[in-house]
Amino acid sequence: MSDDFEKIVYSDEVITFTALANEYCKFIDYVASFSQKDFVDKAHRLLPLLYVKTLSLPEVEPVDSDMIEKTVTQEEWDEVHNAVEKKLARFDHYKETLDPLRNSDEMTSLSEGFADIFQDLKDYLSLMQMGSPEMMNDAIWECARNFREYWGQRLLNIVRVLHHLIYGGANLSQDDALIIEREDDRPSWERGANNMQEDFWNE
Numbered sequence: 001m002s003d004d005f006e007k008i009v010y011s012d013e014v015i016t017f018t019a020l021a022n023e024y025c026k027f028i029d030y031v032a033s034f035s036q037k038d039f040v041d042k043a044h045r046l047l048p049l050l051y052v053k054t055l056s057l058p059e060v061e062p063v064d065s066d067m068i069e070k071t072v073t074q075e076e077w078d079e080v081h082n083a084v085e086k087k088l089a090r091f092d093h094y095k096e097t098l099d100p101l102r103n104s105d106e107m108t109s110l111s112e113g114f115a116d117i118f119q120d121l122k123d124y125l126s127l128m129q130m131g132s133p134e135m136m137n138d139a140i141w142e143c144a145r146n147f148r149e150y151w152g153q154r155l156l157n158i159v160r161v162l163h164h165l166i167y168g169g170a171n172l173s174q175d176d177a178l179i180i181e182r183e184d185d186r187p188s189w190e191r192g193a194n195n196m197q198e199d200f201w202n203e
Contacts, residue, residue, distance in 0.1 A: 005133035013056045014140060018128055020053050021121040021143075028118045031083045037172035039087050043114075044162040047155055050117075054147045062141045063134045071126040072119045080118050085111035091170060094161045096154075110161060113154045120146045 008014065024046060031039060062068075085092050088110055096108040120143060127139035165172060 005137045008058055008060060009128075009133050009136040009140065011058060013053075013058060017053045017057055018125065020050055022125055024050055025118060025122050025125065028080055028084070028114060031080075031087050034087070035172075035174045036087055036089070036091075037174045040091075040162055040165050040172055044159065044166055047159050047162070051152065051155055051159075054144065054152065057140055057144050059144075060137050060141045062138045065138060065142070067135065068138050068142050069127065070123050072122045076122075077115050077119055081111045081115040083111075084114045085109065089173075091165055091172070094157075096157050110158055113151075113158045117151050117155060120151055 027042065027046060034042065092109045092111050093107055094110065096106060124139050124143040127142075128136050131139060164170070
């Protein structure tokens with residue numbers, strides 16, 4: 001049975017998604033190192049790719065969903081939310097539509113959406129790094145379920161706003177990035193799939 005789980009959790013689709021999820025979390029961790037414009041530009045390219053790769057995850061059933069652990073604390077969520085909120089400043093709030101078939105627009109924030117996606121992906125990565133094949137299987141199931149029921153729609157809403165900011169003439173700042181030394185300023189998803197996979201699985 002364990003061999004069957006290993007074929008799933010080490011499939012190309014799961015490895016690619018996992019590496020991309022890791023890139024997203026690293027991107028959010030480095031939010032202060034980007035100017036406002038660079039953050040919006042990079043998020044606008046990363047999020048659609050993340051959406052597509054989530055769709056490629058294999059359909060699995062949980063072994064023991066009660067054993068799925070949550071590792072991201074409220075304090076960590078708050079730190080991410082506050083960092084993104086500070087970066088986006090006056091562009092943070094927007095009208096969100098969770099049900100496009102109903103007139104249900106309400107004000108929310110991009111920073112909340114970025115933090116929610118970060119929370120689910122960081123929880124997923126923690127299970128993938130320290131779990132058995134069975135636990136990794138359940139991590140895939142949990143992540144895909146949360147995507148379908150919640151953060152997939154939120155991700156699309158964020159992309160809609162980012163598209164408007166980029167092409168709608170918003171005056172995004174280019175001068176508020178911190179200088180943080182890194183081996184390569186380009187994220188791995190911009191350097192190719194092999195780099196994404198190597199960066200995560202070699203950590």
